[in-house]
Amino acid sequence: MTVDSTAARKPRRGGSKRAGARTAKAAGAPELVQLLTPEGERVEHPDYSIDLSSEELRGLYRDMVLTRRFDAEATTLQRQGELGLWASLLGQEAAQIGSGRATRPDDYVFPTYREHGVAWCRGVDPTNLLGMFRGVNHGGWDPNENNFHLYTIVIGSQALHATGYAMGITKDGADSAVIAYFGDGASSQGDVAEAFTFAAVYNAPVVFFCQNNQWAISEPTEKQTRVPLYQRAQGYGFPGVRVDGNDVLACLAVTKAALDRARTGEGPMLIEAFTYRMGAHTTSDDPTRYRRDEERELWEAKDPIARLRTLLEREGHADEAFFAALETEADELAKHVRDRVRTMPDPEDMAIFDNIYADGHALVDEERAQFAAYQASFAEESH
Amino acid sequence: MTAQKLSVVKAINASLRTALENDPKVLVMGEDVGKLGGVFRVTDGLQKDFGEDRVIDTPLAESGIVGTAIGLALRGYRPVVEIQFDGFVFPAYDQIVTQLAKMHARALGKIKLPVVIRIPYGGAIGAVEHHSESPETLFAHVAGLKVVSPSNASDAYWMLQQAIQSDDPVIYFEPKRRYHDKSELDTEAIPGPLHAARVARPGTDLTLAAYGPMVKTCLEAAAAAEEEGKSLEVLDLRSMSPIDFDGIQASVERTRRLVVVHEAPVFLGTGAEIAARITERCFYHLEAPVLRVGGYHAPYPPSRLEDEYLPGLDRVLDAVDRALAY
Numbered sequence: 001m002t003v004d005s006t007a008a009r010k011p012r013r014g015g016s017k018r019a020g021a022r023t024a025k026a027a028g029a030p031e032l033v034q035l036l037t038p039e040g041e042r043v044e045h046p047d048y049s050i051d052l053s054s055e056e057l058r059g060l061y062r063d064m065v066l067t068r069r070f071d072a073e074a075t076t077l078q079r080q081g082e083l084g085l086w087a088s089l090l091g092q093e094a095a096q097i098g099s100g101r102a103t104r105p106d107d108y109v110f111p112t113y114r115e116h117g118v119a120w121c122r123g124v125d126p127t128n129l130l131g132m133f134r135g136v137n138h139g140g141w142d143p144n145e146n147n148f149h150l151y152t153i154v155i156g157s158q159a160l161h162a163t164g165y166a167m168g169i170t171k172d173g174a175d176s177a178v179i180a181y182f183g184d185g186a187s188s189q190g191d192v193a194e195a196f197t198f199a200a201v202y203n204a205p206v207v208f209f210c211q212n213n214q215w216a217i218s219e220p221t222e223k224q225t226r227v228p229l230y231q232r233a234q235g236y237g238f239p240g241v242r243v244d245g246n247d248v249l250a251c252l253a254v255t256k257a258a259l260d261r262a263r264t265g266e267g268p269m270l271i272e273a274f275t276y277r278m279g280a281h282t283t284s285d286d287p288t289r290y291r292r293d294e295e296r297e298l299w300e301a302k303d304p305i306a307r308l309r310t311l312l313e314r315e316g317h318a319d320e321a322f323f324a325a326l327e328t329e330a331d332e333l334a335k336h337v338r339d340r341v342r343t344m345p346d347p348e349d350m351a352i353f354d355n356i357y358a359d360g361h362a363l364v365d366e367e368r369a370q371f372a373a374y375q376a377s378f379a380e381e382s383h
Numbered sequence: 384m385t386a387q388k389l390s391v392v393k394a395i396n397a398s399l400r401t402a403l404e405n406d407p408k409v410l411v412m413g414e415d416v417g418k419l420g421g422v423f424r425v426t427d428g429l430q431k432d433f434g435e436d437r438v439i440d441t442p443l444a445e446s447g448i449v450g451t452a453i454g455l456a457l458r459g460y461r462p463v464v465e466i467q468f469d470g471f472v473f474p475a476y477d478q479i480v481t482q483l484a485k486m487h488a489r490a491l492g493k494i495k496l497p498v499v500i501r502i503p504y505g506g507a508i509g510a511v512e513h514h515s516e517s518p519e520t521l522f523a524h525v526a527g528l529k530v531v532s533p534s535n536a537s538d539a540y541w542m543l544q545q546a547i548q549s550d551d552p553v554i555y556f557e558p559k560r561r562y563h564d565k566s567e568l569d570t571e572a573i574p575g576p577l578h579a580a581r582v583a584r585p586g587t588d589l590t591l592a593a594y595g596p597m598v599k600t601c602l603e604a605a606a607a608a609e610e611e612g613k614s615l616e617v618l619d620l621r622s623m624s625p626i627d628f629d630g631i632q633a634s635v636e637r638t639r640r641l642v643v644v645h646e647a648p649v650f651l652g653t654g655a656e657i658a659a660r661i662t663e664r665c666f667y668h669l670e671a672p673v674l675r676v677g678g679y680h681a682p683y684p685p686s687r688l689e690d691e692y693l694p695g696l697d698r699v700l701d702a703v704d705r706a707l708a709y
Contacts, residue, residue, distance in 0.1 A: 138485070142493040143457070150489050154481050160447055161482070164454020171436055171460070191478070194447030201442055355492035356526050358550035362578065362625040364526070 032242050032274060035249040038302040040310025042249075050253040054317035060101065060248050061312060062326055064093040064305045067117040069330035070126050073337050074116075074133070078283040082341050083133040087114045091246070091278030094304030095211050097121060098251025099179065099273070102259055105147065106176040108169075110162035113151040114211075115181050122148040126333070127340040136347055156182055156189030159208065163195045166204035166262075177262040178206040179255070185216025187232065188224045196236040196268075205262035207255065208233075208270045211245060213277035218290040230272035238268045245275030246304040276302070349375060386569040392562040394536035395425050395501075397570065398543040399463065403433045409547060410455060412439040413448060413465030413501075422467055423503060423562055445475035452498050453483055461497045463547060469504040469556075470513025476521070483552045484527030495550040499543070503559035504532075505596045505646050506693055509686045516683055517647035522554045523624040530624040531577060532556035534598035535566040538581075538621060541574035549577070556623075558596035578622040580630035586616035589640035589706055592631055592657065594620040597644045597694060604699040615703065623653050631657060632664045639670040640706045644694050649677040671709035674702045 033045055052060075071089050078086040089096060096117025103109060103121070111118055119129055123146045131137040132151065139150035152158035162180030169176050186192050187210060199206050212229055214221055221229070233240030243254045251273055258269040276299035280287050312318040353368040389397070402409045411426055411433075417440035420427030430438035441448050445466060452462035466472045472479075479500065486496050506515030523530045529551050533539040539557070546553035575581070583598055584605050591601040598619045605615035618634050620626065635641050641661055643654035654675035661673055676694040684692045 137491060138489040140489070140491045143490060144494065149457070150486070152482075154477070157450065157478065157482050160450025160478065161454040161457060163447075164451030164456075165458045166454070167451060168455045168458025168460055172458070190474075191446055191450060194442070194444040194450065197442050197444060198447050198451050355488045355490075357529070358487055358492070358495045361529070361551075362627070362629075364625075366628075 032244050033250045033254050034244040034247050035253060036247045036307055036311060038246070038307050040307045040314060042311065045250070048250065048253040048257060050249050052249070057308070057312060057317045058322060060097055060252070061305070061308050061318070062329075063097040063101065063117070063120060064248065064308065065326055066330055066333055067093050067097060067120050068305065069334050070120070070337060071116055073334040074130060075279070075283060077130070077338065077341055078133070083130060083283075084135050085133050085282050085284060087133075087282045088279040089114050089116050091276045091299065091304070092211055092213055093117055094248035094308075095209075095245040095251050095273035095275045098248040099209050099255040099271070102252050102255035103179060104176070104259070106174070107259060108147045108149070108162070108165055108176065108178045110149045110158040110165070110178065110180045111151055112155075112158070112181050112183065112186070113153050114183075115151070118181065119148060122146040124148050127337055127344070130337070130341050131344065134341060134344055136344055156186035156192040156195075158182070159186070159192045159195035160198070162206050163199045163202075163204050166199065166206035166268075167202050169205055170202065175263045176205070177259045178204075179209050179259065180206055181209050181211065183210065183216065184212040184214065184221045184224055184229060185219065186210075187229050196232070196270075199268035200236045200238055203265070203267040205265070206268045207258040207262055208268060209255065210270065210272045211275055212272050213245075213275050215277050215281070215287075215291065217281040217285060218287075220291075228272065230270055233270035238270065240270040240272065242272045242274055245273030246299075246302045246307070248304055248308055385571050386567060388565045389536045389540075389568045390563045390565050391533070391536050391539045391558065392423060392425055394539040394568050395543060395557065396427055396429070397568075398540040399426060399429060400432070401570070402463070402544065402547045403429065403437060406461060406547075408459060408461045410437050410439060410460050410462045411465070412441050412452065412462055414441055414443055414467050416440060416465050421465060423559065425501070425503075425557070426465070445471055445473075446478050449475040449478040449483065449498070449500065453478065453486070453496065456496050456498050457494060461499075461547060463499040463501060466500060466502045468514045469502055469516040469518055472500075472502055472518065475500075479522070479528070479552075479554075480525050484525045487551070488527060496552050497547075497550050498552045499546045499555055500552070501543075501555045501557060503562075504556045505558055505560055506683060506689050507560045507596070509689075511686070512683070515686070515689065517645065517678065519554070519556055519623050519645075520647055520652050523626075523653065527552065528624060529553045529578070529622070530556070531622045532558060532595035533621065534558060534561065534583075534593075534595055534619050535564070536568040537566065537572070538619075540568050540570065541572070542577055542621065545574065545577040556595060560596050561599060564599070578625050578627060580621060580627040580634075581619045582616060582634065583619040584615070584617040586614040586638065588614045588638060589642065589703055590616045590618055590631070590634045590638045591642050591644060591699065591703070592618045592620055592634075593644040594623065594653075595646075597646060600694065600696060601644055601699060604696050604703065607696060607700060608703060613703065613707065620653075626653070626657065628657075628660050628664065631661055635661055635665045636668050639668055640709075641669070641673045642676060642699070642702045642706055643673065644676045644699055644702075646678055646693055648680055649675045650680045652677055671706040674706050676702045
């Protein structure tokens with residue numbers, strides 16, 4: 001895979017003239033980095049290009065298809081009562097797979113609670129993601145196993161953790177980079193603004209990847225901002241780029257360039273992946289109350305998976321056997337997830353008191369003992 | 384440096400210096416902690432000796448300070464952050480309560496968050512609004528955090544060493560009105576447990592339990608009471624989470640009376656919790672209800688009224704008299 005970017009080749013400390021020019025140009029009509037059109041046509045971009053083998057293209061397609069299948073299965077499991085809640089990523093597969101595949105194993109990822117596609121790219125077991133939605137834990141995986149932090153529910157908080165982690169990378173003299181995920185709603189949070197400030201001041205190797213999926217539950221992006229979100233970066237002194245978030249090639253190229261830029265000491269960058277939340281905010285949400293079907297139909301025509309399939313077929317990167325095998329693999333993944341979730345055990349009662357402190361705490365010990373004695377009293381009564 | 388008389392400020396400074404020397408992963412960060420040495424000069428000279436990479440002047444953003452400290456801890460660092468004043472901690476409260484306190488549990492113990500948050504706290508310095516508050520209960524109420532406060536130079540030094548060595552987040556409240564009080568510090572001593580109460584003055588008739596700035600007030604009250612023939616025990620609690628209930632119980636079983644003193648409002652304060660638990664543990668030992676002396680359920684007043692708002696010698700002795708009258 002080769003990714004080329006003039007932004008990566010000609011980096012400038014604390015922001016680039018190119019970014020400034022782009023921002024100025026964008027004031028009228030925002031420039032969208034796109035390498036694959038909704039019709040499945042490859043297009044050139046002056047700053048970013050990508051050259052992938054057939055196998056790599058098939059790999060991206062497979063990632064997106066399996067992620068969507070997993071996501072659909074999780075929604076079904078919620079409807080069947082196996083999960084308490086699910087936050088679907090439907091429609092955002094390209095943004096997540098493109099950016100996720102741009103990361104190196106030694107990079108570190110700070111997700112929201114919707115980054116199932118990124119988790120997939122990082123090698124996190126998909127069933128691990130379901131524990132918190134089933135209510136058996138609050139995350140529970142080891143973040144250091146795949147350099148993929150726990151899902152963060154409070155909006156925008158993780159942008160600061162990502163920035164601090166990136167500051168640590170600089171102190172270590174390492175050439176890893178960090179990517180912080182958040183959404184259009186989070187862009188209004190103070191923590192995101194503070195993360196921008198800290199990242200800029202310390203020139204931290206962090207990429208801010210904002211998936212603008214147009215809706216923060218019921219509030220459209222217009223309720224969060226008067227300017228295109230990527231332009232916010234300029235005020236902090238680092239580049240901002242808007243990329244077609246439904247174009248996996250553009251997301252991969254731009255994120256890889258931004259990460260490379262970060263790891264070579266050129267500091268942070270903001271990527272606004274312009275995409276669409278095709279489903280509800282979560283399974284508890286009812287989008288018919290606040291948005292029109294026509295809007296969804298408009299975005300259906302820009303589907304990230306369909307456009308890559310068109311390319312694969314037209315340029316002969318994949319044959320029918322590939323698509324058929326992938327369908328089988330997706331069904332197997334779904335079955336695996338379904339089986340694992342249904343047999344996921346509830347935690348032991350005493351787990352309430354586990355891992356609150358690393359070094360222990362007298363009150364926790366006391367209450368644990370009281371609780372155990374209380375539980376034991378029922379066993380005695382039954383004798 | 385072994386045994387010497389040192390101010391609380393200098394003891395904290397020495398403790399930070401020791402930690403920076405002993406462990407390359409220790410970082411000091413906060414507003415004005417670098418060249419200025421902090422508004423109270425607690426970090427004086429540290430940046431000069433350890434460099435800007437380890438003693439870090441941060442942007443003026445408390446949530447950012449704690450949030451990035453969390454990220455640094457995840458990377459393997461041990462950040463010691465300074466919040467400039469008690470009343471300025473609230474922009475960081477979300478990061479402390481929602482993220483810092485819970486992350487170890489959310490990861491089922493697979494990651495640790497060794498972050499120390501130093502906060503100068505308490506009143507009686509004639510300051511403007513938001514510079515005199517005692518918000519310790521708001522942190523002690525949160526599982527996942529540990530909350531401590533030293534009352535003298537030796538504890539200031541050693542408790543900070545132990546807080547930095549702890550793998551848990553520790554909120555370290557500094558009694559700012561006692562910053563310049565000098566007392567004995569032996570940097571080669573073997574310190575006791577971080578969360579154990581200490582008998583600051585033995586007595587037989589009543590226990591005064593306090594921490595941080597109120598320990599000195601209670602010692603003065605005990606000295607005054609002695610002149611009236613009353614023997615008061617002063618217990619320096621040192622830790623508000625966990626609270627050494629065993630230590631308090633042992634004292635109360637000897638003295639049979641307890642008055643808890645803190646600057647923070649009495650309502651739902653540390654004293655309320657101690658009163659409830661000690662009543663439960665020592666019901667048949669108590670000769671009087673547990674009494675509390677503290678701030679009122681009112682915003683911290685303008686400084687010309689703070690002597691009336693804060694527990695002083697007379698209010699402590701008034702509570703002692705009431706407890707002894709039962």
